[in-house]
Amino acid sequence: MLSYKGYAKSRLEALGIKDYDRVKVVKDNAVFEGLLVPRPKLLDDKHVILKLDNGYNVGIKIDNKTTIEVLSRGKPPIKPRKLEKKATSEERISIVFTGGTIASKVDYETGAVRPYESPEELESLIPELKEISDIEYYTAMSIFSEDMTPADWIKIAEIAAKLINSGSKGVIIGHGTDTMHYTAAALSFMLRNQTAPVVLVGAQRSIDRGSSDAVLNLIASAIVAAKSDIAETVVVMHATPEDEYCHVIRGVRARKMHTSRRDAFLSVNDKPIAIVTKKKIKYLTNDYNKRRDGKISLDTRLEPKVGLIYSWPSIEPKVIDAYINMGYKGLVIAGTGLGHIPNRIIPKVEEAVSSGVAIVIASQCIFGRVNMKVYSTGRRLLAAGAIPAYDMHPETALVKLMYVLGHTTDLDEIRRLMAQNMVGEIRECTSMEVYPPGGVRDEL
């Protein structure tokens, strides 16, 4: 297999060279000897990359004055396998993979990152997992979370329900962090009568790094899945930049609030349910659904044609027309402040509502409740038929609207269902404790 293209490809192919062959490149008076390493597609076709014997990779530009010579042939790369393994006992939890990096490692000889060949590799890196529970492994899909769609949420929900209904004590879903909160919210609504924990977990630092947050996150997730009585869909991620404990955040309250920090996920407008160390759980509230007997019933009716947009100072009414014309059934607008949009747009909202499109108003502030009764703009919006998002943040409002629209298109019914607390996404009052983020330190 040769990953090179264009000019480099023609030079290498002429000598029958493949990736990982040992080659010698002589350019001017410099001699480079090492393994030919695959070249990423986005780079040009004028350079070859060699891994020298001292371990370094270097890029050498080749032209007709450069000589290339094969020294010896390399080994063909290992074919990646799907990570699946049954548990050895009935008392088990399940780990479902949906994307690559939580189960991959580095091959130092070639420098390539390759997927784990078996769950044993993961368990030998994190032996704590086996100590917590017997584990079965599945791979549902292998995609970046930014590429996930509602169809993927449904697939994941189906697997989670099946596993719990067949006796798994709890399901852990390894997920990219970008859209983990969308999936978490979707599962919260779709898994009706949830009887056991479903835990979404990710890594801000890939597991091939020594500093990976995945280690604590996975251990904490296993404790929640195996030993907690939290029968909810939750997100488990670092609570602080330290490697001491994670937060268990209700799926409908979770939001990724920092691009890169370990403690990126916050609980919006509600406390986390618990904190988890490598050894134990400390509950922060009693207000959550507890484990029970019975079966999860799955309700995967979702309307995917729902949009989420920001309002902004120069927004034009035509923006809303675009969604109506695309046949969208609903639109969540992240307005400003208490849930406002420019007054000049309100007539368009009224138009949309009367043509059957549900318009929900959330807030760009993320924290705090939407209240459109305080100012005239908000009151006009309500009169135009807009539905408030209460204390849901914009992304959860989006997912809930998709779920509600999957069940009815009657605007009064939609309004009623959006106002009703189904899985903890709406609270009547907001405590002073929940803002600013990190303002109240957890006591271990």
Place this chain on the structure above:
Amino acid sequence: MNYEGLGLTVGIEIHQRLNTRKLFCRCPSILRRDKPQYTVKRRLRVSMSELGEIDPAAEFENLRNRIFVYQGYYDTTCEVEIDESPPLDMNTEALRVAIQVALMLNMSVVDEIHTMRKVVIDGSNTTGFQRTALVAVGNENSVIKTKWGDVRISTLCLEEESAYIVESTPGMAVYKIDRLGIPLIEIATAPDIHHPEQCRDVAFKLGRLLRATGKVQRGIGTIRQDINISIKGGARQEIKGVQELSLLPLIIKREIERQLNLLKIRDELNRRLNVGEFDTYYTDVTDIFKDSKSKIVSRSLKRGLKAYCIPTPGFKGILSWELQPGRRFGTEIADIVRTVGVKGIIHSDELPGYGISNDDVRLVEERVGVPRDEGAFILIFMKEEKADSVFKLVRERLEYAFKGIPSETRQALPDGNTKYMRPIPGAARMYPETDIPPISIESLVEEISNVKFEYPEDIIGKIIEFGLNRELAEQIFDNGQHHIFFKIVKETGAKPTLVGSTLVQTMKYLSREGLNVENISDKHLVEIFKAVSEGIIGKEAVPNLLVTVAENPKVNIRRYAEQLKITEGELENIIRRIIRENYEKISQMEFKKAFNTLMGLVMKEVRGRIDGKVVHDYVHSTLKELYTS
């Protein structure tokens, strides 16, 4: 010593800090002395396949339980150092310096820089790896010429400095992240060095070349030398952290001594026993010492440690064999066990001693079946759960003594000796740093190639042209003061020799006297010399001004200098006053003596405040008046 006959082979690696911003973020490359503003506790986890070859399972467990504490500063360290953000693009200024040095050394610069991750598990990098990139490789033209022969340069790399270790125990390590991320240029030579002085010479020449760029940091710790050394029949040792290059020849000579002694030990051991005959075990001898009067023993037992004995047949007199001045074979064993948290060892060659009596020694010998006065043993006080792994380390070292010299990474000590740090590592675990895309540098190399480089000799030559002697010129260059020297001479017109001697000698003297010379900025220096060249003050006032600025950096130099200055009228009054105050004494003296005495007293008060010649003339004429009247 016949170094060639010994087969002395040395390669050197220089690590030099740059004075640019950090390599993968834009924080300043400064070390802070004030109290850190926050700390973050972390863990590292690395799969067993990435760990040492000796006992990966034990290393895995140790790492699993180890806590790393990182101390940071909100204003001069950012999310990148604490691994809460991906790295920013590689610092272009640092890259330029690396390319420039490579070209000055006639090396072959690569066309595309690929940043790598080198796995590091001691916590000195928050990410669990060090980011490093190879910038250039050596070719037939990249050699350092010395009078002992040519030394080839192998590689030049640009990499991150590690975090600064505050303290380290097996259970925890504390680091400061202000140092983490400072750019380092690493230059490695081939093992072409065959004489201790040659090593110093190569290090000196490389250091000078780096300084000629004007982009390197100065001061203790900003340049470190590591050497790889072996002799015929010996084994390669990696000696890390030689801070003073003047120490290099001594380190090498002492290491040769150590290796020759270890070879002698090997021969002696093999004369006494076959290695197959050497056998040892460890046994609990706590009961023998439970009533011991020895303070060291009773303290250890009180802490819950147990006493273990490791018999070492054949090692009598070997344990106390001196390898380097002040260090014995027993010291090596002690240092090895210290790396796993044991305080040290006591061996039979030092007994009776430490409050342990001959009777105790007899009891131990009996217990382990060692012949009286013939055998040998090692005593270690440690926790029971450690005993097995500690014994394994000791036994391994004892067995190796029969074979020869183990390959080790050793720490350079300030007295020229070295001490054990860890077994020499295998090939570094490196893989691509995918957060940083490869950097095409051909146009950068082209651009830098067209610049005329200033080599150390060029700069030193320029300084000499100003009338300074070679020694002073070299000192200015080696101090990194050539920029400020040229600046002062150009902008103030002050006498170059005065500027030179002030920068080199006066500043050094004042610094030794405890003055805060860091408070004296380039701007201050220019102002001071301006005042001199404009005649506001005499050159004798310069030290006074330096002291004043160092103690009060905000002082208005010009005003202070002017106020220092005295007029001829004021001078006359001073002279007359001093004559009055000392009339009795002076009137008794003959003219010449009186003149000298008076000059001394007057100059004490007016030195630097008015031209010495003027003082001379006034004192002379005033005194003459007196004598003639």
